[in-house]
Amino acid sequence: MNIFNNHTRDEEVVSDAEKGDINEENTGSEYELEGRLPATKIRSSEGIPSIREQDMSDATPQQKVNATDWNGINDPDNPHNWPMSQRVYHTVIPSLFGFAVTFGTSVYTPALADIMHEFKVSRTIALLGLAIYTLGIGVGPIITAPLSEGHGRKVVYMISSPIFMLFTMGAGLSNTFAGFCVCRFFAGLSGSPALAVGAGTNADLFPPQQRAVAASLFLMAPFAGPSLGPIVGGFVAQYKGWRWTQWCMLFITLVIFIGALPMKETYKPIILKKRAKMLGYHIKPSAEGPSLKRTIILKYARPMHMLFTEPTVFFFSLYTSFAFGVLFLFFAAFPYIFSRPPYSMTVSQIGLTFIAIGIGVLLGGITCVIIDRKYYQKKHQEALSEGRSHADPEHRLYSAMIGSWGIFIGLFWFGWCAEKGVHWAATLLGAIPFAWGNLCLFTSAVLYLVDVYGPLNGSSAMAANGVSRYGLGAVFPLFTFQMYETLGIGWATSLLGFLSLVMIPIPYLFFKRGTAIRARSKYPVAT
Structure with a gap:
């Protein structure tokens, strides 16, 4: 076996x-x-x-x-039967946690000059504060996603957030760059559960046909974090200093954590276990118990195994990781481009340029909801009329197929307008289709992976995706300045555009051949 x-x-x-x-x-x-x-x-x-x-x-x-399942379709303990207001609350809180964690990536970048001056390091070394934090976010889901499957969602949120705040405080109080980087890494590591577990929480709360709207809301928040981070960080860094970038992270997370205290457990096996205990049952330890080796493999190696053995996980992780890496590259590229003539913006003004990314994210979320209502819901109704419980997962890919073109167009638009010194407004307009396409692609990928693998292995699939995305997100900013100085703004951004062009066929391929690919999966998949 x-x-x-x-x-x-x-x-x-x-x-x-x-x-x-x-x-x-x-x-x-x-x-x-x-x-x-x-x-x-x-x-x-x-x-x-x-x-x-x-x-x-x-x-x-x-x-x-039968005491191992819901008591019929109307069981009040089933999160699908909770009042809509309660389900929305349990969707919003993980989204806000995701916002707080990803806000911490980009809020740091406007303070690079302060970091360089205080710790006497180069610009590339100063960017390690971003890279190592992002790397921590990528590594964390390997542990936290499987843990949520074994112990529930709420406990992961409640334990990880205070630890995240403590390490964020440590980063703000650091007097050495090494200590600052260590605290930033563990802050990213401990803050990552919301990003990995949130997709599973949405699957707990909503049946597949209702999942798109919740997923769009959840995924807009982690993209909105990097978009708003430089706006806040620009003003804070210019007027208060780099340490206040960390205090902003701390205050935002504290407010969200207090709001999360009334949360209930949403994961079905844990709810059933608690219900059985309330009925007077007790946990009976296995006579032999699973071996430590088996536990490690199942809980921690499974995401990486899925990444390298499941074509579905690998190719969507590759594409979304590239797009995410380019987004993080912009954290370094925007200051490089807009601090120079003919733009010559101040730190706070450069932060405001990221409003274009935020607009694209908002439009992407709206697009995903419209596509779900206009196309996916029709396919779902057709599936019901044919006696099937849900539409094929491939119908989740419409947003990715159109969004992939937005990434390609946006990169060329932005890069060559910046190269030629076109007015800042026209240049930033090119960032909007990029951000729009990025969110459309990622939302489709999340919905597709969860529909294919279900809420059980879906969290591990998204953990694998997260490792890949944040791994590239950590690396891309480190070579941004060298790439732009060597190739020039136009050709450096065009190189990224050509790479995005190569990846456009991925969602189209899975839309056409997804059923055959799923049939060869080593994991339980949708049929």
């Missing part, structure tokens, strides 16, 4: 005559009940009784009850 192929099962419940036990290694769905189950008198909003109000005092020793 390929141990990479095992995926987390819903917890299995079995009653014992004296105490009742949950054996995490069982694979059946029915168990003999003996004795008495406690009655809790809970009724769903639709009036359909929940299993928890069943008085089992008359249960015979051989009576069997």
